[in-house]
Amino acid sequence: MASGNFTEGNILKQLLKFALPVVFAMFLQSLYGAVDVLIVGRFASSADVSAVSTGAQIMMTATSVIAGLSMGTTILIGQLLGKNDTEGAGNAVGTSIAFFAGVAVLLSFVMVPGASFLANLMNAPAEAFTQSVSYIRICSAGFLFITAYNLLGALFRGLGNSRIPLFAVAAAAVFNIVFDYILVNNFHLGASGAAYATVAAQAFSVLLSLFMIQRIELPFTFRKNMIRMNMDIVRKITGFGFPIALADLLVGMSFLIILAIVNSLGLMASAGMGVAEKVCGFIMLVPSAFGQSMASFVAQNYGAGRMDRARQALRTGICVSLIFGIAMGWLSFFHGDLLCGIFSKDPEVVVQGWEYLKAYAIDCLLTAFFFCFNGYFNGCGYTKFVMAQSIIGAFGVRIPVSFMMSRIKPVSLFKVGLATPASSLVQTILCIIYLYVFAAKKEKQMQKSLS
Secondary structure, eight states: OOOOOTTSSOHHHHHHHHHHHHHHHHHHHHHHHHHHHHHHHHHSOHHHHHHHHHHHHHHHHHHHHHHHHHHHHHHHHHHHHHTTOHHHHHHHHHHHHHHHHHHHHHHHHHHTTTHHHHHHHTTOOGGGHHHHHHHHHHHHHTHHHHHHHHHHHHHHHHHTOOHHHHHHHHHHHHHHHHHHHIIIIISOOHHHHHHHHHHHHHHHHHHHHHHHHTTSOOSSOOOGGGOSOOHHHHHHHHHHHHHHHHHHHHHHHHHHHHHHHHHTTOHHHHHHHHHHHHHHHHHTHHHHHHHHHHHHHHHHHHHTTOHHHHHHHHHHHHHHHHHHHHHHHHHHHHHHHHHHHTTOSOHHHHHHHHHHHHHHHHHHHHHHHHHHHHHHHHHHTOHHHHHHHHHIIIIIIIHHHHHHHTTSSSOOHHHHHTHHHHHHHHHHHHHHHHIIIIIHHHHHHHHHHHO
16 A cells, blocks of 8 residues: 545544554664663663663654654645645655755764763763763764654655555664674673664665665655755745754753753663653553654645544544553553563662653553644644644743752652653643634634635
8 A cells, every 4th residue: 555545434444554553663663772771771781771861862852853854744745645736745755855864964963073062961970971972973873864764754654654664664673673682792882782783773774665665656756856955845844844843852852851850860860761761662652653643644634625534533543542541551650660670670770760650651641632632733734833832841841840859859750750741731731722722713714715
């Protein structure tokens, strides 16, 4: 199946059919970082675990900029295909390739020489400082592959195809696991070995995706001369994507600040948070996947003027996500020690990780709403609102609450972690207000213009 038409058919069936491969792809993508911590935690030191935690959070923040910008490609292609503008969709793809190649090169030039500065900025524990710098530098050097991976995923989501990214990331995950084990256990490279394996796996994923692209029928016109900087299209992509990228960057920065606060509490707290964050990557898979799927589904229906289907998809996505959210919240709160124990052999690290995970158990209920709302608004192109509420959540709630909790004695990672559900609660309330007041007014105006 080269592409999916979301403007007709059973909504639940289409959402599940599209979202399930996204869930599995995100699971395998989370496995990249999880395997790093798992193998480093088993065959290296707690200092290496802390280094991977600090370095991975920095790389995740930088990658979120790429992922946010690439969402602009997803939205634009989805809306163009919804209007049956195949020539325009092809030009959007070509411009995206040229634009994101330039962004990747720029990020590498900035982050490779700035690795020491970033590790110092994050209060990386002295015992893990050298390893943190090495991890950041190696991953930054491979930013071209990281960028290409995110762009290809955005392209296929815009087409309504979530299977090819799944196949590519599945093969890459296996590649990553094998290389992680060899480099960390056999060659004793610690955090550096985990970084080398991650970059190599991303490169393999890109090559495999390009190979598969040549064997499917694309639903748009594409020629090599379309790979150029069309500034009109760049403005449209960045118009959609920049607010999302900025929001993701600021959210990532807020988590970096929280990590810096936790790093100041010592090596065990730093390693514990690192383990808990990897667990969180898995327990948040379903709402995250439905958020991404919602953007693609809604973008096509928005382009076709089918806002009734878009609203129904939102309700359906929330219901499915909430069922999983309740289950994951219960598991995280009452059995988080078992989850954290998978990634570390150090009992103190497990205890610290479980404390942090208890706060995320509350967030599991809220993200069922919050992620789906964001996907809906992104699909409609209301990305400036998504940016605004993300800024409010990050800098108006998450950072102040985490800082305040770090000053309440006795300090615990559970208290610091409460900043995340507090932020999600505020952002969910803002989304509900925007949906029923401002978005509803815009949608009525759209329906009038089409009738």
